[in-house]
Amino acid sequence: MSERFHIVGISGSLRKHSHNTQLLHNAAALLPEDFRFTLADISVLPLPIRIWKVNCRSGEAVCRAAAFGEWLLISSPEYNGQLSGALKNALDWASRPALQTPLAQKPVALMGATPGMGGTGRAQVGIRSLLFALNMDSVNRPEFLLPQSHTKFDESGALTDPMAQQIMQQLVDNLVTKIKKHANEQ
Ligand code: FNR
Secondary structure (H helix, E strand, O other), X not given: OOOOEXXXXXXXXXXXXXXXXXXXXXXXXOOOOOEEEXXXXXXXXXXXXXXXXXXOOOOOHHHHHHHOOOEEEEEXXXXXXXXXXXXXXXXXXXXXXXXXXXOOOOEEEEEEEOOOOOOOHHHHHHXXXXXXHOOOEEOOOOOEEEOOHHHOEOOOOOEOOHHHHHHHHHHHHHHHHXXXXXXXXX
């Protein structure tokens, strides 16, 4: 079956053995056959603070996602109770050009992993208000917070916690449903 839909994953962590990046790979394995998954490399995006006229370079997956209609799946760590600077920078890039952001109305789902006890709950509150500011169409349920993430994966990077697997499956299913509904309406 050819892949009709392309989901771009954004990990808010640039750490080599990131639990959030592992979570995205686990979620990608749950997608139906007609979906393709790309993990965006947001480490290449320079800080645009000095450039007012930021233009999405089509070479960057996160910009391509914004510009050419793909859908987003975000997994974020929690840094000092908020989202990471790398994730905010990536979404700022993808939010351009101003007032015509290609992110508007685009389905997006959110999850997060941390070795801490809070499961990135505080960060996700901030990220959801950012997605609202970007006028994105967020999957609001289930909320997927993964605490003590260092105990939840095996050596191969597979998620081992049954409750987390169940919630992630539900999140992926709800994102797929929203994407297909959007596609049928266009
Ligand atoms: C953290 N970490 C952290 N964790 C948490 O649960 N709440 C927090 O507020 C913070 N604050 C924080 C600040 C900074 C600057 C760093 C570098 C880290 C720990 C963080 O969740 C941990 O590094 C995770 O492993 C990040 O996810 P990845 O890299 O495994 O995907």
